[in-house]
Amino acid sequence: MFNFDFYNPTRILFGKDRLGAIDTLVPADAKVLITFGGGSAKKSGLIDKVKAALGRRQVEEFCGIEPNPRYETLMKAAAIVRSQNIDFILAVGGGSVIDGTKFICLATYYDGDARDLLKFGFRHITSEVVKKVVSFGAVLTLPAAGSEMNSGAVVSYEHGKFPVLSDMTFPKFSILDPTYTFTLPKIQVANGIVDAFVHVGEQYLTFPVAAKLQDRMAEGILQTLVEIGVTTVNEPENYDARANHVWSATMALNGIIAVGVPQDWATHMIGHELTARFGIDHGQTLAIVYPALLDVRKEQKRAKLLQYAERVWHIENGSEDEKIDLAIQKTRAFFESLGIKTRLSEYGITADDIPALIDQLKAHGMVALSETQDITPEISQKILEKAM
Amino acid sequence: MFNFDFYNPTRILFGKDRLGAIDTLVPADAKVLITFGGGSAKKSGLIDKVKAALGRRQVEEFCGIEPNPRYETLMKAAAIVRSQNIDFILAVGGGSVIDGTKFICLATYYDGDARDLLKFGFRHITSEVVKKVVSFGAVLTLPAAGSEMNSGAVVSYEHGKFPVLSDMTFPKFSILDPTYTFTLPKIQVANGIVDAFVHVGEQYLTFPVAAKLQDRMAEGILQTLVEIGVTTVNEPENYDARANHVWSATMALNGIIAVGVPQDWATHMIGHELTARFGIDHGQTLAIVYPALLDVRKEQKRAKLLQYAERVWHIENGSEDEKIDLAIQKTRAFFESLGIKTRLSEYGITADDIPALIDQLKAHGMVALSETQDITPEISQKILEKAM
Known part of the structure; x- marks a missing residue:
């Protein structure tokens, strides 16, 4: 067996009807951005349920994180996080939305051309590279990528897909309700x-x-x-x-x-x-x-x-x-x-x-x-x- | 499958020669108490190696946490943590030393009779009960109890063994070097x-x-x-x-x-x-x-x-x-x-x-x-x- 390090601080809330936990897990005074993909999360009513669970917190929405999330899309979201002073992001979706959100969290306050962050390959991006990272949680709608309980992402730019890894981009929590995947x-x-x-x-x-x-x-x-x-x-x-x-x-x-x-x-x-x-x-x-x-x-x-x-x-x-x-x-x-x-x-x-x-x-x-x-x-x- | 929550933020460093990590994982300005059991950790030279890994940090020792660690012993250690203004505890041992250290971390600043903490059974002790908890890490010498990667402890008092559970007593890190268990x-x-x-x-x-x-x-x-x-x-x-x-x-x-x-x-x-x-x-x-x-x-x-x-x-x-x-x-x-x-x-x-x-x-x-x-x-x- 090789020597190894293991660290995974993501809190998992698994099962039916777990959205209520959001109210205790997202800071009470946070201004929240909900990130999601196409219209299905909206149409199914899940986005509304998530908003209800956020109670009186101020909430913005960012729709349109595509499969194989693209750098340009994510940078638009990062600009909103910055300009709106968002404190916490809630990703509602599958691997693409969660991966994309991780990149948004890293890119928002990165002091330089964010395309630099695509060049680290399998090396971890540390707090020396990105000094301030936005926190996020996830509500999973697609069981596949595993992004809901790890700190890695894959971002598409031009004709490439680039891995982005960092100990700073574990979700604070992920809600895994199998019924959200029924449709x-x-x-x-x-x-x-x-x-x-x-x-x-x-x-x-x-x-x-x-x-x-x-x-x-x-x-x-x-x-x-x-x-x-x-x-x-x-x-x-x-x-x-x-x-x-x-x-x-x-x-x-x-x-x-x-x-x-x-x-x-x-x-x-x-x-x-x-x-x-x-x-x-x-x-x-x-x-x-x-x-x-x-x-x-x-x-x-x-x-x-x-x-x-x-x-x-x-x-x-x-x-x-x-x-x-x-x-x-x-x-x-x-x-x-x-x-x-x-x-x-x-x-x-x-x-x-x-x-x-x-x-x-x-x-x-x-x-x-x-x-x-x-x-x-x-x-x-x-x-x-x-x-x- | 029942609904469940899972959360385990302990960092694991597994394998040969991992003590060097202590220097980055224990706060640089921490005053450290090393807790251990009998003389074997001392005799084997492990305590000295741990002290060397702590570098210039001020270090105290507490020897004598017995198998099935006793309340009275642990309260003696808690008194030292308090009186010496210890910031971080390093448990070197097996389940008894690590369990005992978790109780020390909870009991040190508990505002009341610490025997109260033995009465929670399988209910978790929250930050409403214990407002300030000392942090700790572990160096494992006995593979058995699993205490090195969970937040539970068992403490002996009079003729009973009492479970003590709290989300606040996960080790910050645990070093698992199989060679330390060879003897x-x-x-x-x-x-x-x-x-x-x-x-x-x-x-x-x-x-x-x-x-x-x-x-x-x-x-x-x-x-x-x-x-x-x-x-x-x-x-x-x-x-x-x-x-x-x-x-x-x-x-x-x-x-x-x-x-x-x-x-x-x-x-x-x-x-x-x-x-x-x-x-x-x-x-x-x-x-x-x-x-x-x-x-x-x-x-x-x-x-x-x-x-x-x-x-x-x-x-x-x-x-x-x-x-x-x-x-x-x-x-x-x-x-x-x-x-x-x-x-x-x-x-x-x-x-x-x-x-x-x-x-x-x-x-x-x-x-x-x-x-x-x-x-x-x-x-x-x-x-x-x-x-x-």
Whole structure:
């Protein structure tokens, strides 16, 4: 097991009818900005409920944080926070709204060109860089990204998606009410399952470091997602299934399964380019790339893939290679059982499109990916070819 | 799944050679009190290393926090904190030292008779009750109690052990270096495994509430403890085994497997009386009571016991009752494989001693125990008789 640090001060309020907690968790004299995405949070009445929970506090609204939130949009919100002297932001939405809000919190009082904050990669932005950060809480409406209980964000600018990490951008609290996700379109629920599943995979399917408990916990999340995936897509109001989906997605990326283990993230980095170039949903890009990546990286991941085959998919018979191949097949079949296509060609992308994607990866510095930093652009190309 | 709140702001620094972090985590101008137990932390040189890590800060020492820390001892430390204007406490030890330090932090500036703080039971002590609380960090030397990453404590007073809970007594940080536990006596390592195992059991072997992920995570801790238990007792310097022991013990009681599920704790409450009356180690009391309790509570816990038999012990054949009985036998055999005796009679206790233990339970108000509050003193008596 590697040495590790773990820190996660976000307060979680999980379950039905938890909005009442907002009144005790948001400072009584705060001027609040509610950030959200499109009209669905408004139309469903959730924004009104949140405003009611804020009582007599002065409240402003910022609507329009798009999927894969864009720098320009977020800077508009930051300008409002500054000009209106907002003390606290309440993000109502999924990963995009919460990610975007984290960036707003960092950018508002950053003393310089906020595009600097996109250049830190996986290094954490400290209080030496940003001296004053706005606080925020979240009301989750989409179980997928895990942003509700971590301090990371991904921001889109020009043709790139940029990670932004800081210990200062944990939500103060997040309200996770599974019933708020009942009205989501099926595809978003399915994307959310894939997103959580691949988050776990990126932290688990690497190489063994005798982190037995972390492995068991990662396997536990994967098994839970497999158990409830099809049900929660097809029975949106099945509370138990959705509650397990919501909590699994949060636990997949709150840092707890990441402690002391190697991490991959190549699938995410390659997937980001598919979103940036073709606008494919994040979850879909992962469903396309991940089975292909596992196939190409069979040797590097052999020990963990075998463990995955046996413990998650209960594959007991066959040679090592047969077990691994079957586990990868079952992974792909699981994504497809949720209604997600897993082949590039099914999204209208041809082999001719691959070189431009590889150029993008290079342009974004993604030339040494994976837990062993040995996925070169050539290997990324092989992965994309496998994904056709 | 029940509604739940989760909050745990303790920063964990895990692994080899982490003491250097103290210098950044303890306020630079703090006057520090180091609390510890007997002489072993001193003799091993750990206290000196901690002092070195504190650099030029003014440091006082308080030695002598005993196992099952006593109110009177802790009040002596609180008097020192007050009279010496201590700003920060550093607890160096296991659960007793850390639990005791939490009580010191609460009691120092409590405006009243500090014995009041023993009367809250499982209710949390808030900032309305204790207005000023001293901050503390911990350096763990014994993997068992989980106190290093939660806000709870147990304090002994007269013939009772009293739970003390407060959101204000999370350690600011805890340093978990498995090598600091290499010199522990075998019995303490074995007790620590049992303690962690039963902590998980108290949160898992209750009744099902469709909390699939919490179940998987609890099972993951149990499986890990079973896998590394005998090894870490017999090979104290096997880093991987001990690292998994340390992290499993922390994860067993940091709240993460408790979210949204019923909790039992009857074994702990009955065990406390055995410690209070006969001075039996906490871990040993759990090893005595738990298999007997599972046996007596077979009907109430049937569904989860079956799941436990199948998932943790991989028992696939036999009737339901055979599977459950075998799982309980295997639990007992596991404790015994660590060198812990599991029968009251093996500790020199006879059936004649049981009525006095039941009187103690009654005197401490422990008359409606378990996840369904239906373990009466009569049932506790049955459990103790089964444990003979």
